[in-house]
Amino acid sequence: MPSRPELDERKARILRAIVSHYVSTGEPVGSKTLVDRFRLRVSPATVRNDMAGLEEAGFIYHPHTSSGRVPTDAGYRYFVDEFSDDSRLPSRDAQMVEQFFGEPRFELQDALRQTAALLSSLTNHAAIVFAPALDRSLIRHVDLVRLSGSRAMLVVVTDTGRVENHILNLPDDLDEVQLDRAADMLNRSLVDTALEGASVTTAALLDRFPLELRPAVVAVAHALKQQKGDRNTEQVFLEGTATIVDEGKFADLSTVRHVIEALEHRRLLLEVLADALDGAQVSVRIGSENPVADLQFCSVVAAPYGPEGTALGSLGVVGPTRMDYRRTIAAVYEVSAQLGHMLSELGME
């Protein structure tokens, strides 16, 4: 975190004014407009002087020699750092959230997808929700289902409500009874252990299984390992992609293209929301603060979620750097909190 240069009170006010005016209109803003709309008790000339200072400090810049000022990423950053706390959702929106989470849910997937849709419609930006991370989940149940003679499906239910499946190639034909027995034994040793180490645990237990079941157990261990390594298994729900093309959000089409492309790239998204998982609160990445080059003109507002203080997954919003940070942060915060709450309600105690 770069130490934040001090600004005298008036400069700070002017910066705030520039940011909020620019965010709402999208037009570069000049000294006159500034004194007219905001009750700065000084003349345009004074404002101009201060703006020169703000520009020197890197908070704003000139698109062209003669049009108004626009905040830089650093300018937004200064602005955002001022209200790390007092973010309240407008009551209409708060009501919407409340109602949404009041409805009963019967499926995690669906709930998460709809949560993304909610977040998107609250903020008018693209919204992303990651399902609870597998490596933070405990196994609640495993099952083996026979598909054909030589194939079976491994089903794993986690304490976070996820249901993963994986198809196994069995070296030998096993009938259903045998599979059931294997599943039973696996359950006994795997339930309530972390999915993370399940593969190792399983392999270690191999010699407790009857000979004829061992090939199946090996296959299970293998599948668990593979699943762990495979980042693709991290489910993402993305909604509101269409908002990216909204008028005035991004300068040119090719930027829009890049942003949408980046959003489609699950691996990238994971990276983008990664720090949200560890941070305790809402995290904001503005423009170039972003690790992904394709998102250099975007800001990402993200937060972890999980029942009561835990961080199982993360969610967030991607929009142009010119966004209403206050509202966005409030929305992300509120939704993450409520989702966490819902998760604890969903029956995982």
Add this chain to the structure above:
Amino acid sequence: MPSRPELDERKARILRAIVSHYVSTGEPVGSKTLVDRFRLRVSPATVRNDMAGLEEAGFIYHPHTSSGRVPTDAGYRYFVDEFSDDSRLPSRDAQMVEQFFGEPRFELQDALRQTAALLSSLTNHAAIVFAPALDRSLIRHVDLVRLSGSRAMLVVVTDTGRVENHILNLPDDLDEVQLDRAADMLNRSLVDTALEGASVTTAALLDRFPLELRPAVVAVAHALKQQKGDRNTEQVFLEGTATIVDEGKFADLSTVRHVIEALEHRRLLLEVLADALDGAQVSVRIGSENPVADLQFCSVVAAPYGPEGTALGSLGVVGPTRMDYRRTIAAVYEVSAQLGHMLSELGME
């Protein structure tokens, strides 16, 4: 299907030429260009006369009094109807498909998503893959997993490789042994029956269950019914949304916006690909032939897929009416065929 007006051979050739030239350049095409690029053995004037005829017949039109001709939806339709058969994928692409389906797969979800990505990269359009429809699936296995005292998760595995889950509220606390017993009994009567009628079947069997299990069974029946009615449970995989914004595909931004919005709407997509499910072959909907208003400037090329002649699900591509139909149709056909093949390999016999 409107009966197709006969065109004399030369007019047909000219129409073909207009379509293929316009598709590849995006520019309205005039009589001179036409005789230069294509070996029509007539003069521009003759071509102009024929074009007037084609325009009268509704196959092409003038954007403005003085620039070249552009195919109408009907023009594309005529063009498309000519090669319902001989669509071959370029060998590079065919190789790509072959390689893709040569790799071993362990998860249906993932395979379908990647199939969508493949289809998108083959065609350079947005691609959609629907998972095998639940109402065409048989139950292979059901399971009940205890979550908390009063909640359990119903897991259903179908013969099409799908794994659905649903959270139940149990009126009474049941321990795991009781749940297992209930699941066992359910399995015995539900395995190999259609998911479609499973709810009714379950309800009918109620009195065979011991008293203490009945509330759970009722909950299961209820869940199955709910799932059936819920169109949201039809999984969709969408890839290549970014291609929609590609230069020159659509006239204005608001169209792009609408198209992307429509793509995000799962319910709409289902409608769009609906007829593909029943048709035997590749279906093509051009522009206004499309039932969805937001897609009036799009063409949809879709096909059913499933192991050997069955139609379990559908997949397709959405792009501008100005697309290379030949290639697109070939790609959709090939991918649907291979995906069907893969599904039978995946162990559902």
Add this chain to the structure above:
DNA sequence: GATTAGCACTCGCACAATGAGAGTGCTAAT
């Protein structure tokens, strides 16, 4: 009778010129 050459005509579009307006930086006055 079908085809073609010739020609006048129509637009769209790219390009340059113009002027208004918004905003700036600087200097000198307060």
Add this chain to the structure above:
DNA sequence: ATTAGCACTCTCATTGTGCGAGTGCTAATC
């Protein structure tokens, strides 16, 4: 330290112009 005044800059919307591609029609040609 602030402000009024002013010359200056640069964008943007508007207008005019010419070019070129393409058309439809008529009359000549095969």
